[in-house]
Amino acid sequence: MAFLKKIRPSMWPPNKSTLRAALLSIALLSSGGAVASPLSNELSDPKLLGSSTFRFLGLPVYDAKLFTPAGAAFNWTEDFGLQLTYRKNLAQKALVESTLDEMARQGNPAPTKAQLEACFQAVSKGDSYLAISEGPNKVGFWRNGAQTCTLTNTGIKKSFMSIFLGDNTRSASFTRQLKGQ
Template sequence: MRRVLLSLCLLAVPAAGFSSPVQSLLPGAEQRGEATFRLFGFPVYQARLFTQDAAPLDWAQDFGIELTYQRRLSQDDLVEATLAEMQRLGHSAPSRGRFQACFQDVAPGDRYLAVSQGPDRVKFLRNGRTVCTLSQPGIKRGFMSIFVGANTRSARFTRALLG
């Protein structure tokens, strides 16, 4: 019994002291909104939008979007879906190889964080570790529009994410 209680206490310590990578990349950022993206009724990922002081989204300011996956998805599925959505939305996408360097297979609980760094850079972290930075004219709007743009796959999801 004592060992179980000690284990529970140790599990609680990291959660209490957890510092989001969002704060280190976007000082003053707070969660603005949260939404679950579903495909055919099945949850795919939980998304959270971070803006400066939880203010309404302003494309002129840097912001972050964190996805916590609820399903297993392959690297190929992530790359293909991202390229297809950017093309559908009319945005120029980086090469398949550049996205493959950013995305890996995901399992339930894995997190990807995308943080804009001006209009032409997006930094990607997987489970708190930097995996890549994409630099390309307009990449911020091109990539982030998948989640918070005017013509996303789910207006309901986007409204909830935008808070």
Template sequence: MRKLTLAAFLSLVPIASAATPLSSALPGAEIRGQASLRYLGVKIYDAKLFTKGGSALDWSQDFALELTYKRNLSQYDLVEATLREMSRMGNAMPIRTQLETCYQAVAPGDRYLAISSGPDQLRFWRNDRAACTLSQKGIKTKFMEIFLGDNSRSRRFSRALLGQ
């Protein structure tokens, strides 16, 4: 039996595409800012804001937000926390069933990526696999203000994401 050299073996292995949901859905995206959200000192998730070319956030342009979870959270916890924050900010919307379709329980290391597509659509990926699309008038602003708005739960967190 012939021995394969490492180079010969590697030439037989298909090369994975470098395309990711982020690079496919938001070409030219670069990290604008990053932050960690903590609750009573416990890290819940790390977040990254991606804008085209890493430029300052412009709500009229598409952008992406990635959350990498550090704790176990149930689907119920994710849905309820999202709805509670939207309501607190005055952005309550009838999207519970859509969120229940989008969200699954998370464990440390799981990632959710939300990418806007115009003002009325957000596409979600969970660990690089398409999860769902939320389509409602103004959903981009109403959802993303939870993390990036002037009235977010943590202004320090939001400013770090915004690169300020």
């Protein structure tokens, strides 16, 4: 530490206002910081239930986290939040078409392509999408904390969320981990 005093006297010792500013910055940037997230605004006492990484041909595509009220077991009748944090860049077209394809593969009714294009933008590595259900017929979407859209269709929660949490997902182990099983 004596070395720091000699080469950077302006940085040693840190004053109280510098420490307060640093701590405030850390608090605001952390996921549990003082700034309310869409998750805490939309769900009652959201807690992480499970997490998993989705892989395609062995390569990680996104990390997923499932939040339920008070960390309760997954239940389709309760509202929940699903966050995807992307590990690679994906074009809007890829996100929209893969969503429509998966919903069709599972035999679920889907919103229109135009509705999904309003919700989903291209993602870069590190970008996150958060989907939060509000009853069976409404799902809100946030990209990096900013709301992009709300889909309101009959049964949209189960139709959309089944891609990740249904009985016929692309990866049963991914789904089990996400559900905390």
